[in-house]
Amino acid sequence: MNVLEVDIDKLKDIATQVRRDIVRMVHQCQSGHPGGSLGCTDYLVALYFHIMKHDPKFNMNGKGEDLFFLSNGHISPVFYSVLARSGYFDVAELATFRKLNSRLQGHPTTHEGLPGIRMASGSLGQGLSVAIGAAQAKRLNGDDSFVYTLHGDGELQ
Template structure:
């Protein structure tokens, strides 16, 4: 049985990691990272089958995850470290010169857990589909997961990949869109309204599910349901509602913290709202 309390404690610690990482170098993207903390903790804490001690790029016999909106690297790095991929102490090198933990994930330094450089928005779904097709060719029954920003759906390559996935019945992929309604320039509906995403993805031939991304129980329930939908001839898309900056009250309700680090006073306020549960790095 899933220990929700343990996952929630890890989520709180991850939020502490995020704000401390971006504060230390006065750069990074805390808003989306904080909003997706439950999703990443659920994914690595309960859903994925993986072996952090024997990381390989091809990931044969393992579930694979691809982060398309790579700017929310702080949450991924924190969860990877706390899942055993590398020492938690390495989080203090975030965005520093010669660090393996760059602002956008890269592969040239060989950071365990990272299988593709990301951050050029719109490309991650194509990469994930390629991996999913490779698993089919290799008779590997594990699944491929990907995460995308809602603003990222304004990129045309996303919809080319969406058509390809449905036309080729790539049914071993579970993709999720972080639907927080905000992007770097403002609210998504003001920058370029996405319209009815549910009907869009359905019309493109995907199986569509919905999730409250800031409710651990609902995230787990939806991911489990998505897994049940695999192998039935359709790719799966989860439309996950989140709040940018969730867990830090002054960051919520605005796009302002998309890519802005907290100052000293703001850091203390953020940490006061998120208890140290597993020990800071």
């Protein structure tokens, strides 16, 4: 299957499961931002399951693979679900969302050691500068991989 061909039914099934994960995670801890997560599901599923070249073994350097930076970190449930469903960590860990000592906190951070997280995204408005820096580094290093980023409407105003 080339880049232009896509199994829409497969992507829809994955997106449905990711949405279920989001609702379960937020409901279980009675905390979080389900609206933004649910609204960005199709974007992240398309990126991680069809568009991006990425490796769930995860190397922070990201050389030779496409990178994604989440700027609006409060939509972490969708990001965590997509990472888990892509093989970065066990799906069972989603049940620990926002619990004490969990790697899955309300905003992703690098110090938790969670594969797939390349930047802390608690401070809105930081993602664009990080993504631009990563893209420039890729260019300077002769790496023709892509850099993707997602931002919330409020931080872009």
